[in-house]
Structures are given as C-alpha cells and as structure tokens.
Amino acid sequence: MPADHYLFTSESVSEGHPDKVADRISDAIVDLYLGRDPEARVALETLTTTNRVVLAGETRSATPVSADEMIETARGAIKAIGYEQDGFHWEKTDIDCYVHEQAKEIAQGVDAGEGKEEGAGDQGLMFGFASDETPELMPAPIAYSHRIVKALAEARHSGARPEFEPDAKSQVTLAYEGGRPVRATSVVVSTQHQDGLSQDDVRELVRPFVEEALPEGWMCPEEAFYVNPTGSFVIGGPDGDCGLTGRKIIVDTYGGAAPHGGGAFSGKDPTKVDRSAAYASRYLAKNVVAAGLARKCLIQVAYAIGIAHPLSVYVDLTDSQVDPAKLEATLRELMDLSPKGIRTHLQLNKPIYEPTAAYGHFGREAGSDGTFSWERTDLVDELRRAFG
Structure with missing residues (x-):
C-alpha cells in the first residue's frame, strides 16, 4: 500500500x-x-x-x-x-x-510497403500519466515548478523584470496528507540575473512569482525558501554549462511522479514512437481521469522496430472501480495505437513542436493550430458511456 x-x-x-x-x-x-x-x-x-x-x-x-x-x-x-x-x-x-x-x-523497417503497414521507428516502452491533483490533470509538484520558471520568463520577455536573464531552475517539495497535496514544505529557485544584484535582491524579485504560482496559503516556511543558494548567478546558459538535446526527460514529463521509458522527445518527428506514443499514452490517461474513471491513471505501451501495433498495453488505476483489462481493450478500440494511427488521430504531422521544448510536454492547453493536441479530452463521453 x-x-x-x-x-x-x-x-x-x-x-x-x-x-x-x-x-x-x-x-x-x-x-x-x-x-x-x-x-x-x-x-x-x-x-x-x-x-x-x-x-x-x-x-x-x-x-x-x-x-x-x-x-x-x-x-x-x-x-x-x-x-x-x-x-x-x-x-x-x-x-x-x-x-x-x-x-x-x-527506412526499410519503418516505411509502409505493399502488404505491409508502417512500423514503429524503434523498439521501446512509453508511459502516459494523469492525476486529478491539478486542473491540468498533472502531478502538482511538476505543475507548480513549471509555473514558477515560466512566470519568470514571461516577466523577462515583457520587460517587467529586466533583471532576470534566460537561465533558471525551480524545485518544489509538497507535503501530501491522505494522498493529496496540501502545502509546500520547500521551494528552490535559481535564476540567472544581471550583474550587481545581491542575493537578497534576487530573492525579493523572485518571491511574488513563487507565491502566485502556488495555491493560496501554500507558500513554504521562510527558512525553506531558497533563492540562488550558492550566491551570484550572472554567467549562465550554454556559457556556464554545456547543453544537450534530451537530457531533461523527467522535466518534460511528470517530474518523477510516473515512470519514463527512457526516450527523449525533442528533435524527433512523430514517426518516432518515443515521442508520438508517449503523447498518445498521456492523451488516453488524461481522458480516463477527466471521465472520472480514476483519480490517477498510468498507461504503458511497448513497440518493436518495424512492427505496426504495440506489443503490449498496460493500465494501472488509482481509486477506481473500473476493470483495467476491460479499459485496456476499450482504449485500443477508441484509438489506433499504430504509429500512423497515432499521428492521424492526434494530427501530429504538423510544425507544432517548438512550443513543447520548455515547461513540459504535458499539462498544456491544446491550441487551435494543433499544438498540444494530446491534451484534448474528447474521449470523455465515449469512456463514460462504456463504463457508466
């Protein structure tokens, strides 16, 4: 338990x-x-x-x-x-x-041909997750961590806080009681800043953004609010540390609240199931929770290179009366989980990926231009009918 x-x-x-x-x-x-x-x-x-x-x-x-x-x-x-x-x-x-x-x-293993369906671009396992802890149906710690650094960036871009520079990190620790998040016990923010600012100056600049990101009354104790704990942070970004594509896969997904199959998303077209099947799994898990069938839903899918359909689909539910085996079958009926089926259902063959590169691939708002289509909850009615 x-x-x-x-x-x-x-x-x-x-x-x-x-x-x-x-x-x-x-x-x-x-x-x-x-x-x-x-x-x-x-x-x-x-x-x-x-x-x-x-x-x-x-x-x-x-x-x-x-x-x-x-x-x-x-x-x-x-x-x-x-x-x-x-x-x-x-x-x-x-x-x-x-x-x-x-x-x-x-190419020959992935492309469709005479009598052959398009196969997966590689072997691998992907996970999707949803939780009712936030309106976005995301785990609360990663949702609030994203909000903090995104708010700092928006203030920098707007000119409201020119003291901030582009490189920043946040970390939020939440206390759970009865399995539900109730308050922050510590918050860490490190942000690159203009030269000449003291650590206390930066702390007070950052404070309102943290307080706004957290639910009312959730701010951590003052002694557990850490801002630039090592001191000055003037040299940052690639000048301060080497960067590589795909090194922040837990930031990209669920902040460690759910497993990750290991594959990165960025830099890959949607024939790569590392990306598209992770999006499909999130889409299905989010719809399950949005339909009220579970408080949390974890979905795993697995593929083999050159093979069109998943080798397995696994569903794990928290606080649910639904039979997982029946739900697995229902989800496969509602969505074709072949690489081509995923791309068609979620309309992924579009230039929609640059906005995903920061502040998480999940918990975002689906756009009219096709961005974050995997965040739609358009399967809710069908799921409720199937399990009503």
Missing part, C-alpha cells in the same frame, strides 16, 4: 537552461522540415556551449532543407529565448551542421 503522508519533489528548468536551448533548436528544425514535408523524417541532436552550437543527426524529406537553413533556424531559436550575452549570442555564436541522410536500413 502506498503511504498516505509523505513529501514529494519535482523540478523544472527555463527555456534558457542549456539543455532546453538544445531542445528548442532541435524542435525548431523538426518544425522546419514538417512545414515543408509532413512526411519528413528527422532525428536531430543539438549541443550547446560557449558561443558554439553543433547540429547532428539524420533526416529524410521530399523537400530538401539546406544546412544554411538549419543554421539560421537555430539562430532564430536562440534569439527568441533572449540570449545576447558575451558568452552566448544568437548572432555571434558559431553553428556547425553535421546532419546527414537517414540510413536505408532504418
């Missing part, structure tokens, strides 16, 4: 964190390809360091994309984040492109 009274912690990082800079560049290039060819194949990695970016990976597209176009897309992503510093500047950074054509062996 799980404990009813415990502490749980999750962290988030801002769009200016070096790993998130890498994720954004990779996803911006995915969007560049998909905007020209919805069937393009992209597997792109980015490395960021002091005034240098390296692009590598493999692609295939009916409409070519040049190295120069990828480099300019990378510059645009860095500029949008707001890096104009001596050690990392969107205009001055050296960008090297080592992207090549996709290997034929991968």
Whole structure:
C-alpha cells in the first residue's frame, strides 16, 4: 500500500537552461522540415556551449532543407529565448551542421510497403500519466515548478523584470496528507540575473512569482525558501554549462511522479514512437481521469522496430472501480495505437513542436493550430458511456 503522508519533489528548468536551448533548436528544425514535408523524417541532436552550437543527426524529406537553413533556424531559436550575452549570442555564436541522410536500413523497417503497414521507428516502452491533483490533470509538484520558471520568463520577455536573464531552475517539495497535496514544505529557485544584484535582491524579485504560482496559503516556511543558494548567478546558459538535446526527460514529463521509458522527445518527428506514443499514452490517461474513471491513471505501451501495433498495453488505476483489462481493450478500440494511427488521430504531422521544448510536454492547453493536441479530452463521453 502506498503511504498516505509523505513529501514529494519535482523540478523544472527555463527555456534558457542549456539543455532546453538544445531542445528548442532541435524542435525548431523538426518544425522546419514538417512545414515543408509532413512526411519528413528527422532525428536531430543539438549541443550547446560557449558561443558554439553543433547540429547532428539524420533526416529524410521530399523537400530538401539546406544546412544554411538549419543554421539560421537555430539562430532564430536562440534569439527568441533572449540570449545576447558575451558568452552566448544568437548572432555571434558559431553553428556547425553535421546532419546527414537517414540510413536505408532504418527506412526499410519503418516505411509502409505493399502488404505491409508502417512500423514503429524503434523498439521501446512509453508511459502516459494523469492525476486529478491539478486542473491540468498533472502531478502538482511538476505543475507548480513549471509555473514558477515560466512566470519568470514571461516577466523577462515583457520587460517587467529586466533583471532576470534566460537561465533558471525551480524545485518544489509538497507535503501530501491522505494522498493529496496540501502545502509546500520547500521551494528552490535559481535564476540567472544581471550583474550587481545581491542575493537578497534576487530573492525579493523572485518571491511574488513563487507565491502566485502556488495555491493560496501554500507558500513554504521562510527558512525553506531558497533563492540562488550558492550566491551570484550572472554567467549562465550554454556559457556556464554545456547543453544537450534530451537530457531533461523527467522535466518534460511528470517530474518523477510516473515512470519514463527512457526516450527523449525533442528533435524527433512523430514517426518516432518515443515521442508520438508517449503523447498518445498521456492523451488516453488524461481522458480516463477527466471521465472520472480514476483519480490517477498510468498507461504503458511497448513497440518493436518495424512492427505496426504495440506489443503490449498496460493500465494501472488509482481509486477506481473500473476493470483495467476491460479499459485496456476499450482504449485500443477508441484509438489506433499504430504509429500512423497515432499521428492521424492526434494530427501530429504538423510544425507544432517548438512550443513543447520548455515547461513540459504535458499539462498544456491544446491550441487551435494543433499544438498540444494530446491534451484534448474528447474521449470523455465515449469512456463514460462504456463504463457508466
């Protein structure tokens, strides 16, 4: 039996964190390809360091994309984040492109052919999760951690707080009683800032954003509110630490409140089940919780490279009267979980991925342009009819 009274912690990082800079560049290039060819194949990695970016990976597209176009897309992503510093500047950074054509062996295993369905792009297992702890149906610690760093970035972009620089991290620890979150016991925020500010100055600048992000009355004790605990944080981003695509997969998902299959999302087109099947699993889990069938829902799917349909679908429910085996069968009826079926159902073959690169791939608002389509709750009525 799980404990009813415990502490749980999750962290988030801002769009200016070096790993998130890498994720954004990779996803911006995915969007560049998909905007020209919805069937393009992209597997792109980015490395960021002091005034240098390296692009590598493999692609295939009916409409070519040049190295120069990828480099300019990378510059645009860095500029949008707001890096104009001596050690990392969107205009001055050296960008090297080592992207090549996709290997034929991968293509032949994935592509559809005569009498053959399109297969998964790789083997692997993916998880989706939803919890009724927040309106977004996300675990509360990661939801509040995202809110803090996103609010700092919005204040920086708007000019309301020019003292903030792009790189930031947050960490929220919540107390659970009776299995429900009730208050914060500690909050940690580290944010890059303009030179000349004291630690106390930064603490007071950050405080209102933390208080606004948490539910009323949830603010942690003053002695457990840590802001830039090591002191000054002027040099940050890729100038302070190397960044790589795909190193923040727990920040991208559920903050450790649910398992992760191991595969990163950013830099991958939606034929890669690491990305698309994780989105599909979240979509199904969210609809299960939104339908009131469980307080929490965890879904695992598993694939083999070149094989169209999942090898397994597993459902685990918390506080539910629903038979998991029946729910597994129902979900497979409601959604075709082959790679092509997922892309069609969620309309994933669009340039919609750059916004996912920071503040989590889940718990976001589905947009009219197709962004975050996996956050829709359009299966609720069918699920209620099936289990009413």
